[in-house]
Amino acid sequence: MPENAEFDTDVIVVGTGPAGATTALALAKYGVRTHMVSKWNWLANSPRAHITNQRAMEVLRDLGVEDEAKKYATPWEYMGDTMFTTSLVGEEIARIRTWGTGDQRYGDYLKGSPCGMLDIPQTLMEPVLVKNAAANGADVSFNTEYLSHEQDADGVTVRLLNKQSGTEYTQRARYLVGADGAKSKVAQELDLPFEGELARAGTVYILFTADLRQYVEHRPSILHWIMNPAAGIGEIGMATFRAIRPWDQWILGWGFDISAGEPDLSEEFLLGQIRTLTGIPDLEVEIDREMIWYVNQQHAELYHRGRVFCAGDAVHRHPPSSGLGSNTCMQDAFNLAWKLAFAVNGWAGQGLLDSYSDERVPVGKQIVARANQSRKDYAPIRAAISVPGADDPVAAGVERLKSGTPEGVAARKALYEALELKNTEFNAQGVELNQRYESSAVIPDPTLGDEVWQRDRELYLQATTRPGAKIPHAWLVNEKGVRVSTLDVTGGGRMSLVTGLSGTAWAEASARLDAPYLRTVVIGAPEHADLYGDWNAVSEIDEAGALLVRPDGYIAWRQPAGVHDTDEAERQLTAALAAVLGAAEGNGENS
Numbered sequence: 001m002p003e004n005a006e007f008d009t010d011v012i013v014v015g016t017g018p019a020g021a022t023t024a025l026a027l028a029k030y031g032v033r034t035h036m037v038s039k040w041n042w043l044a045n046s047p048r049a050h051i052t053n054q055r056a057m058e059v060l061r062d063l064g065v066e067d068e069a070k071k072y073a074t075p076w077e078y079m080g081d082t083m084f085t086t087s088l089v090g091e092e093i094a095r096i097r098t099w100g101t102g103d104q105r106y107g108d109y110l111k112g113s114p115c116g117m118l119d120i121p122q123t124l125m126e127p128v129l130v131k132n133a134a135a136n137g138a139d140v141s142f143n144t145e146y147l148s149h150e151q152d153a154d155g156v157t158v159r160l161l162n163k164q165s166g167t168e169y170t171q172r173a174r175y176l177v178g179a180d181g182a183k184s185k186v187a188q189e190l191d192l193p194f195e196g197e198l199a200r201a202g203t204v205y206i207l208f209t210a211d212l213r214q215y216v217e218h219r220p221s222i223l224h225w226i227m228n229p230a231a232g233i234g235e236i237g238m239a240t241f242r243a244i245r246p247w248d249q250w251i252l253g254w255g256f257d258i259s260a261g262e263p264d265l266s267e268e269f270l271l272g273q274i275r276t277l278t279g280i281p282d283l284e285v286e287i288d289r290e291m292i293w294y295v296n297q298q299h300a301e302l303y304h305r306g307r308v309f310c311a312g313d314a315v316h317r318h319p320p321s322s323g324l325g326s327n328t329c330m331q332d333a334f335n336l337a338w339k340l341a342f343a344v345n346g347w348a349g350q351g352l353l354d355s356y357s358d359e360r361v362p363v364g365k366q367i368v369a370r371a372n373q374s375r376k377d378y379a380p381i382r383a384a385i386s387v388p389g390a391d392d393p394v395a396a397g398v399e400r401l402k403s404g405t406p407e408g409v410a411a412r413k414a415l416y417e418a419l420e421l422k423n424t425e426f427n428a429q430g431v432e433l434n435q436r437y438e439s440s441a442v443i444p445d446p447t448l449g450d451e452v453w454q455r456d457r458e459l460y461l462q463a464t465t466r467p468g469a470k471i472p473h474a475w476l477v478n479e480k481g482v483r484v485s486t487l488d489v490t491g492g493g494r495m496s497l498v499t500g501l502s503g504t505a506w507a508e509a510s511a512r513l514d515a516p517y518l519r520t521v522v523i524g525a526p527e528h529a530d531l532y533g534d535w536n537a538v539s540e541i542d543e544a545g546a547l548l549v550r551p552d553g554y555i556a557w558r559q560p561a562g563v564h565d566t567d568e569a570e571r572q573l574t575a576a577l578a579a580v581l582g583a584a585e586g587n588g589e590n591s
Helices: 018-029 054-062 065-070 106-112 122-135 185-190 267-278 325-344 350-376 377-384 395-401 404-422 428-432 504-513 534-538 566-581
Strands: 010-012 034-037 081-085 091-097 140-141 146-151 155-164 165-179 192-211 223-226 241-245 247-254 285-298 308-310 475-477 483-485 495-500 518-523 544-549 555-559
Touching: 010 018, 010 325, 018 034, 018 122, 018 475, 034 122, 034 146, 054 065, 054 350, 054 428, 065 122, 091 495, 106 428, 140 192, 146 185, 165 185, 165 223, 165 325, 185 308, 192 267, 192 350, 241 267, 247 267, 267 285, 285 350, 285 428, 325 350, 350 428, 350 566, 377 395, 377 404, 395 404, 475 534, 495 504, 504 518, 544 566, 555 566
Parallel strands: 010 034, 010 165, 034 140, 081 223, 165 308, 495 518
Antiparallel strands: 081 091, 146 155, 155 165, 192 247, 192 285, 223 241, 241 247, 475 483, 495 544, 544 555
């Protein structure tokens, strides 16, 4: 690692949310000196993000905190069906099997990843990330406000304010990461270009405590959608109950007309809403807090300039529909952290760092569009359930759905088609796992044409070893007889050269290079035995071919044909590493 004398730390991270905390945890695990700051005196003060998808769980697994996160989460099986009812205890209209728990999709999710899904409120996730970042050596400063920065060819000077003492001070770092939320000061200072709009709709959230076990425990679900005139405003046009702590802490949310000003947040009104929408007029309720949030549809078209990077909500701003928010934040961090670590250690240059924007900007654009479209896709459900112009449109719609008339037949057909559309929100494994990277840190395979998607790209994972895709999950067995994933034997902050038992030339070439950031994984060796044949089925390369897998699990390069000459293997590997990592000197600046 280069000399540290002129730097107070290697990386300053602004923000302790999912993006900032994951960045700090990963950097600390990689041995990089990191200072994470927050202007607040603690972490998230409301549950906010909660759905934790398979890719985010893989990130947690690689960083060594998957099991700890599970302790605080609502387990996958409790995430269950998503209900559509007239009130929480009222008549059920429909159900959707969601989050991969249904019979038709559960096998896809098991096959696609070593990790399941979990529901972890942000109030519980952030402490896991921040605590482990500190335990691995990151410095964490609360009540410390980011004020400004100046960068030059060698580093970044960051101005901070100790809010308790009122003292301003500066720190010198090699790099700065702005994970400071949707009103990011760092992104504003960088003048990052944004597309889209802010505050196009509004929602009220009420966090409350009430024991609803007897009404929901027999049909576990973290989301209940309520078709009721008391919550018929807005794009979704329904209320939602979200289980925060099964089954006695909840969020109730509904839309409001932002053109009419601030919504009614009086205790009398809120209590009435809770009782009306649960359908329990005498429910004992403790209102913990109320929140207003606005629907954003905005993404940055560049995530960094020079030595300063932004991540998370600072660069993609969208509603919680589809559950993509914190998941994408953590994946931004996981993509960025290893690149910063390699640059700090002198193993890579600015070219690798520039690949961060190239790879993550398309993802941010995609998930902002997907989350907003998921809101719009409730319209066909509303249309199937309600009868416009009736005294009570929902009651009339429910009666129509139960009738044997031609109108009832048509309404039921429309409802089932509308529910099928919602798989793009609730069972979109492809959205979560089919990300493909194109950048200088990915070398295309010249033997391949454009990827052909065999099934719906948003719904279904297409596992592949094409460069730019994530290494497929396959179960191996180690020398102790314990089952391990291909994701477990790669990652961990290092590049991995993956080959087979006949790929001795690759193993010898890797040994010759003796690079501190490169490991060799020989599938078929006692510690990586392919006893199930799972890897053989998905590798798409000759046993004597090779994959170069990045620390974030994405494939940087592959040689699908067998290579048996060590000199040739060394030549190809050296060239691939040089192209992916870029020059280790010079730090140009994006303009």
